[in-house]
Amino acid sequence: MNVHDDDHDLVAALRDLPLATPKRSVFAELERELAAASAAATPAPRRMRGAWIALAATFVVALAGVRLFHPQADDVAPPVALPSPDTLALIAQSQQLDDMLATLDARSVPIDAESAMASAELENLIGLTDLQLNAADRDDEAQALWSRRVDLMTRLAATRAGSSFNTLTDNGGASLQNASYRID
DSSP states (O other), rough: OOOOOHHHHHHHHHHOOOOOSSOOOOOHHHHHHHHHHHHSHHHHHHHHHHHOOOOOOHHHHHHHHHHSSSSOGGGGGOOOOOOOHHHHHHHHHHHHHHHHHHHHHTTOOOHHHHHHHHHHHHHHHHHHHHHHHHHOOHHHHHHHHHHHHHHHHHHHHHHHHHOOHHHHHHHTOOOOOOSSSSOO
């Protein structure tokens, strides 16, 4: 302990003081008072806690009932306009292209790397167009986006159908053969 010379006398004087002892111990009395206070206070908060939970549950049920039976103006969906006949024709054409692509994909033949890269890029553009279609509000926007989707899907179908490996399976029965030798 670093003590200056001036403080050395003070420290020595404090050490020489007698220890103070209480005339009687108050710990037993304090313990009895705390036990009595906690026993008296315990039942009331439990009852109050249950009352607060019941009150909160009633409030939530009442609020849900009001919102269920009386929707607010912003909860009501705006009326959806039906697409025009031109847009419906584009949607039908898009569905036909989806079916054709599913048939091409079911053949499960390998394609060359260039066709695979082009297919991946076209699929990404179709996905982006689908996102834009979900956000379209007006029929003219939707019609332009459906037209773009049909164009992209037509290009995708042409890319997949025209790959060099696909032409092997459609070339008079010529196809890739399994190897006739065994590798150990």
